[in-house]
Amino acid sequence: MSSTALLTDRYELTMLETAIASGLAEVPATFEVFARSLGGRGFGVVGGTGRLAEALRAFRFDDEIVRWLVDERVIGSPTARYLEHFRFSGSIAAYPDGELYFPGSPILRVDAPFGEGLLIETLILSILNFDTAVATAAARLRLAAGTATLIEMGSRRVHERAAVAAARAAWIAGFDSTSNLAAGQRYGVPTGGTMGHALVLAHPSERAAFEAQAAVIGSSTTALVDTYDIGHGIRQAIEAFGTDLAAIRIDSGNPFVEVRRARTLLDELGATKTRILISGDLDEGLVRRLVAEPVDGFGVGTKVVTGGGVPTAQLVYKLVAVERNGVAEPVAKLSANKETSGGRKAGYRRLRNHRIVEEFSIDPAVTVEPTDDSTLMALEVPVMVEGDILDPESAAQSRQRLADRLPTLGEDLDAILDATEPLFVCHHLGPSLPRSGHGQHDQ
Amino acid sequence: MSSTALLTDRYELTMLETAIASGLAEVPATFEVFARSLGGRGFGVVGGTGRLAEALRAFRFDDEIVRWLVDERVIGSPTARYLEHFRFSGSIAAYPDGELYFPGSPILRVDAPFGEGLLIETLILSILNFDTAVATAAARLRLAAGTATLIEMGSRRVHERAAVAAARAAWIAGFDSTSNLAAGQRYGVPTGGTMGHALVLAHPSERAAFEAQAAVIGSSTTALVDTYDIGHGIRQAIEAFGTDLAAIRIDSGNPFVEVRRARTLLDELGATKTRILISGDLDEGLVRRLVAEPVDGFGVGTKVVTGGGVPTAQLVYKLVAVERNGVAEPVAKLSANKETSGGRKAGYRRLRNHRIVEEFSIDPAVTVEPTDDSTLMALEVPVMVEGDILDPESAAQSRQRLADRLPTLGEDLDAILDATEPLFVCHHLGPSLPRSGHGQHDQ
Known part of the structure; x- marks a missing residue:
């Protein structure tokens, strides 16, 4: 240093x-x-x-x-x-x-x-x-989220070195993992992350992107299903990864509507164990209300790394x-x-x-x-x-x-x-x- | 790096x-x-x-x-x-x-x-x-402050490395100086800073603190006058530094009341050229209203380095x-x-x-x-x-x-x-x- x-x-x-x-x-x-x-x-x-x-x-x-x-x-x-x-x-x-x-x-x-x-x-x-x-905002989110998974993914919203400290503070406060690799190396915080919209966009089709991901990682991953149409994305994901797909992530739209629809569709497709993660401008208030919905995990960015207000x-x-x-x-x-x-x-x-x-x-x-x-x-x-x-x-x-x-x-x-x-x-x-x-x- | x-x-x-x-x-x-x-x-x-x-x-x-x-x-x-x-x-x-x-x-x-x-x-x-x-918040403060001096002093309110970047961004956006020394060394941002309350408290009396500062720095400095009573502090400062004192700083109380009182008192004491700087939880709205008052400079901390909301x-x-x-x-x-x-x-x-x-x-x-x-x-x-x-x-x-x-x-x-x-x-x-x-x- x-x-x-x-x-x-x-x-x-x-x-x-x-x-x-x-x-x-x-x-x-x-x-x-x-x-x-x-x-x-x-x-x-x-x-x-x-x-x-x-x-x-x-x-x-x-x-x-x-x-x-x-x-x-x-x-x-x-x-x-x-x-x-x-x-x-x-x-x-x-x-x-x-x-x-x-x-x-x-x-x-x-x-x-x-x-x-x-x-x-x-x-x-x-x-x-x-x-x-950050620790205070994160502890409040932990209380709000109950037993749901909490992923800190705000590195891109704060100064590059502050992001590492934020990931550490959020994990201390009860988050399950961070997107930030430096926090993993330096402080032993568990890291996670699978795919963003760029991977879907870069492939000739959503299906091709999921198949490429499935070929490398298998089904123990999270598919990002909202690049185009969420229902369509979920069908493509289950066809590509199979019903063993670990999780889907939805990053846009009204989460109260989308997670119910997604749960119903996943269950219809036989993917009853596929978890639903949501992200996108979530804050403590939204998390408190969303725990009553079929959400298994929350990805929180800005509102944890910038102190939640x-x-x-x-x-x-x-x-x-x-x-x-x-x-x-x-x-x-x-x-x-x-x-x-x-x-x-x-x-x-x-x-x-x-x-x-x-x-x-x-x-x-x-x-x-x-x-x-x-x-x-x-x-x-x-x-x-x-x-x-x-x-x-x-x-x-x-x-x-x-x-x-x-x-x-x-x-x-x-x-x-x-x-x-x-x-x-x-x-x-x-x-x-x-x-x-x-x-x-x-x- | x-x-x-x-x-x-x-x-x-x-x-x-x-x-x-x-x-x-x-x-x-x-x-x-x-x-x-x-x-x-x-x-x-x-x-x-x-x-x-x-x-x-x-x-x-x-x-x-x-x-x-x-x-x-x-x-x-x-x-x-x-x-x-x-x-x-x-x-x-x-x-x-x-x-x-x-x-x-x-x-x-x-x-x-x-x-x-x-x-x-x-x-x-x-x-x-x-x-x-930070640059956006600082540019708005610059517009709000007119021709008054703007000092960035928020290093203590953000991550230690983010503070250096914040000082640079605020200076680019028109602030006159920063309290942060690393920003001075690394980016050539002008640095400033004279005294805090600790120096006054550590001396047996406010007068003793000002006299010690005057002995080292002379009158081309800023005296912090609000450790106990502002009017009393101003009198002590002028007695210790003389009427050539460059500036006083007020960090507490209602600035709309205090700056007028301070200006009147300084003028009465013959310190007509002594400038008045204020600090303490200032934001863009306060700065916009305070430019009509006899304020010569603003020290802004939290509300610039954390983006002003x-x-x-x-x-x-x-x-x-x-x-x-x-x-x-x-x-x-x-x-x-x-x-x-x-x-x-x-x-x-x-x-x-x-x-x-x-x-x-x-x-x-x-x-x-x-x-x-x-x-x-x-x-x-x-x-x-x-x-x-x-x-x-x-x-x-x-x-x-x-x-x-x-x-x-x-x-x-x-x-x-x-x-x-x-x-x-x-x-x-x-x-x-x-x-x-x-x-x-x-x-």
């Missing part, structure tokens, strides 16, 4: 300049990632923490990068010297991929010298904001504590509608009868134990420990986590998916800051 | 298997990228064609990739042998970055053996769909011709609401008095000339010629193109931005396909 150091907002380096000059760069500080909003939804799903290790390992300022920064007058000599030897020395703890989160959840905490904590803000937020948006998770990265006189002092801004909650935090979730009761954050130095019959779950896991980057868990482990977590939201699926307000808010249990803040010290 | 070959949907390789077996892989074919819809807008702006050259150069199947594909049973031996020696041998022509487009515009044309044309579909669409979505350009890649008996025969699918228009096409635009009159596509082999006092503009430029990848123009050249093009849409800015239907549709001038298509040959 090429260096990730310049995947950074310029202001981080400008601030670093000032912090080096004022002596703040080396002062221990704590930064936190959290969301103020879930974008009108009931729950969020963390994505991207499993990609952080690789990105942090590649966060190095080589000679060429430092020279460019100096030439562009982004930094001066003291900062250049600082960056030449830069190696992140702090610790990072985070909610792992596949964990649920709510407004206020301390999704990631960086404990590091102030200057180091500044530098990695943009990279961390880029990774978490994109992957989390919420294309970024709106996570922010804020300084929450800085050491003064040897003590980590909480800090918070008071900007209108953008207040922050100061202090170092770790997240915990309380469950009763396997259902979430509450989520709270508390100083990680405090030991917490359940006081009743509820179960208490510590939510953060280490990503870096004093400069050592830990290997992340596999995508499969993250996928299992979310499969375990989704039922803790409750049994009423409609209520969970229809919620326009967060189902829970993570409360901070800790000393509250004086509302005056530090700004008033000036006067 | 690492190989881009697996940034591909699996079905391209499955289709290639069939095409190799049926002899179609080597048959000359033409594929086309176009949009059916502009997502409820009047015009689109092409982005991403300038990134294709680099991506295509890296589209190579090395031994490791081929082995993985075989091990995963994506492909068999004949396809493995084909890929080992794969080098794209076709030609690609495209609307360059910064060109306007409309539904039906033949944005990109691939003339290549069928098997080769299949393989690059996903990569091309990923690049064009993302970059075009249209996060993907919905461009598709379709087979439009395939050689049969030595002749390039047009092909088209008839799927409900997803019909395509067959035949090779190149795009032309007719202008009169520097305004667009119409856009049309026609067989590139046909010579077209204006028949009246209008000007005819050929829209496509070569990207690859028979396997040779051409160097793309610079982002600065693309930026100049769009600056020249935007006035050709007309003078009524409100009508252009308020349009919910395309202002033009690219008509195809050519022999129309029989509506029956090839599917009916089967019966």
Whole structure:
């Protein structure tokens, strides 16, 4: 992986300049990632923490990068010297991929010298904001689809590298496979895909295309039957592949009409086990309604890889504590509608009868134990420990986590998916800051 | 750049298997990228064609990739042998970055053996769909912002590599700078950025933070004044930097109220030349209304890098011709609401008095000339010629193109931005396909 150091907002380096000059760069500080909003939804799903290790390992300022920064007058000599030897020395703890989160959840905490904590803000937020948006949209589609197969096929609708991250996030969130081969190679996500309209169009006839496919792959494939007329296409497919044909795919038309017709026709032709997959501009609402129809699987593209209407998770990265006189002092801004909650935090979730009761954050130095019959779950896991980057868990482990977590939201699926307000808010249990803040010290 | 070959949907390789077996892989074919819809807008702006050259150069199947594909049973031996020696041998022509487009515009044309044309579909669409979505949103923001400064600062809200492409696309579309350093290094986009709330919070007081910044950078900077109380912050900033302070930034609160208050206060303090920049969840609608206020510049994040409500350009890649008996025969699918228009096409635009009159596509082999006092503009430029990848123009050249093009849409800015239907549709001038298509040959 090429260096990730310049995947950074310029202001981080400008601030670093000032912090080096004022002596703040080396002062221990704590930064936190959290969301103020879930974008009108009931729950969020963390994505991207499993990609952080690789990105942090590649966060190095080589000679060429430092020279460019100096030439562009982004930094001066003291900062250049600082960056030449830069190696992140702090610790990072985070909610792992596949964990649920709510407004206020301390999704990631960086404990590091102030200057180091500044530098990695943009990279961390880029990774978490994109992957989390996709994981959340995908988890909702998984709930909506019930037991039907879900295929992520949106690679062509997002940036080419984002597509790989999206496929990983969607699989963690419960999709069965992806069309994206790089996600298969890199993260072990199962890949799938059979044919598009080009193959049909290129052959002299639809029948010729199916026969060519049957000769190479046999009947364990999916025939795309809507290039011309769907009924005609289904007949051609069954004649070419036989009644053992694994599946057909319909990518156009009114799916409510077409899947019933297709099921009837397939059954008439004796292809009673041939599955029906549909694709084409599907979203969560359509999937929820279509599960009642004879559909066996959904191919979802745009509406999963672009977050299903919420294309970024709106996570922010804020300084929450800085050491003064040897003590980590909480800090918070008071900007209108953008207040922050100061202090170092770790997240915990309380469950009763396997259902979430509450989520709270508390100083990680405090030991917490359940006081009743509820179960208490510590939510953060280490990503870096004093400069050592830990290997992340596999995508499969993250996928299992979310499969375990989704039922803790409750049994009423409609209520969970229809919620326009967060189902829970993570409360901070800790000393509250004086509302005056530090700004008033000036006067 | 690492190989881009697996940034591909699996079905391209499955289709290639069939095409190799049926002899179609080597048959000359033409594929086309176009949009059916502009997502409820009047015009689109092409982005991403300038990134294709680099991506295509890296589209190579090395031994490791081929082995993985075989091990995963994506492909068999004949396809493995084909890929080992794969080098794209076709030609690609495209609307360059910064060109306007409309539904039906033949944005990109691939003339290549069928098997080769299949393989690059996903990569091309990923690049064009993302970059075009950002370029279009950014161009609309540019029109909305008038002469005010526009700063792209959305890197933290999209995938870390997508952020670099987004910064490039936004700059081509008329933004003045980006926060993203990698876009500066790689594409020459001007970068900017001064301070965030963390710097203020880390210092013992707001005044101390401004003084530290002033000591390092002087007054040619932007002070972020809303960490605590905006009026207080402005007074502290002018005291620390002096009345020569270049700019203040306000990132919270009601901008309609705050910018007027800020202007009055700055003028009272004698900082009459200090500019006011605002940021924080700005979108096209807010920018259009805020240009009437005393705002000198806008920092836009989420709403430009995620496409301003249209996060993907919905461009598709379709087979439009395939050689049969030595002749390039047009092909088209008839799927409900997803019909395509067959035949090779190149795009032309007719202008009169520097305004667009119409856009049309026609067989590139046909010579077209204006028949009246209008000007005819050929829209496509070569990207690859028979396997040779051409160097793309610079982002600065693309930026100049769009600056020249935007006035050709007309003078009524409100009508252009308020349009919910395309202002033009690219008509195809050519022999129309029989509506029956090839599917009916089967019966």
